Amino acid sequence: MPTTTSLKELIDRAGRGTRIRVAVADAAQKVVLQTMREAVALGIAEPLLIGERTEITALCREIDWAIKPEWLVDSGPDGAAALRAVQLVRDGAADIVMKGNLHTDVFMRALLDAKNGLRVPGRRVSHLFVVETNGYGRLIGVTDAAINIAPDLNAKAQICQNAVDAFHALGVARPRVAVLSAVETVTPEIVSTLDAAALTLMARRGQITGAIVDGPLAFDNAVSPHAMQEKGIDSEVAGAADILLVPDLVSGNVLAKALEYLAEATAAGVALGLSAPVVLTSRAETQAARLGSLALAALMARAVERVPPVSRQEELHRSLRAAPQSETLCCPLPLGGIEPAHHHSAAKP
Secondary structure (H helix, E strand, O other): OOOOOOOOHHHHHHOOOOEEEEEEEEOHHHHHHHHHHHHHHOEEEEEEEEOOOHHHHHHHHHHOOOOOHHHHEEEEOOOOHHHHHHHHHEEEEEEEEEEOOOOOOHHHHHHOOOOOOOOOOOOOOOEEEEEEOOOOOEEEEEOOOOOOOOOHHHHHHHHHHHHHHHHHHHOOOOEEEEEEEEOOOOOOOOOHHHHHHHHHHHHHHHOOOOOEEEEOOOHHHOOOOHHHHOOOOOOOOOOOOOOEOOOOOHHHHHHHHHHHHHHHEEEEEEEEOOOOOOEEOOOOHHHHHHHHHHHHHHHHHHHHHEEEEOOHHHHHOOOOOOOOOOHHHHHOOOOOOOOOOEEEOOOOO
């Protein structure tokens, strides 16, 4: 498959397959409904608009959208709507979940609930931005800039695998993953370089599959052939990375902001590692960014067999497969970092 260079290409591809059933948690927001109207018109989605029926109906009239009665799922707002969306996925009535007009922490609490959420045995939840930026020639992933605060080596391996699996769904058979640090040499004083070297070896030994992983790489030699050549780096990844695996949430958030404000980037955002793809956007997000995120999630839902959610007992039984960190070190935070600029946008709950 040819290299995907724009989010529009993802949207076009998403519109050529079977419609994806989208459970929209608290759909009572005009931009959310406008996004879903466009997704229906493009053949991407079959919506399940969850929330207060009268409010959703009134907003649909405002935007002149005649919805089908079966698309409405009456519930309370916020947490009640999030729980209903999760239950629809658990019951097999929806394929993906989309965040509507509610706070990120409320939304994620329902998704991560140990008993009734969408957790999967042995899998860490992470976030992926798929970024379109001028001049690079392909979409590029940035992970994790939103959920895992200070991941250790085991957590990074799982974050990496989540992103690789997502890129497979986009048609990238063997994505090139650059494990970022400040320098491209292993330096004991910089822990992220040690992690990067270990991840590189883990991929060569089959502990991370379906990708070419190399690091440590500084940002410049990860994306610039010129920088790679000037520094004499011999790497299959350097200068042509598909995925940038960042050392921690702070550096990833700064990178994502810099791409938007200095490179006029646009980004789609999804949460990975759950039993269904999750569209994770801000209540203030633009329609275009929501549609790109929805297209990304739809392609993932079609490509990946859905894994049953995990019960609390199963999760404890398999806990050694998960990264040995407290939940406070891998809890979801507001993405908060990427503001719309020059009509370009990225996820920011």
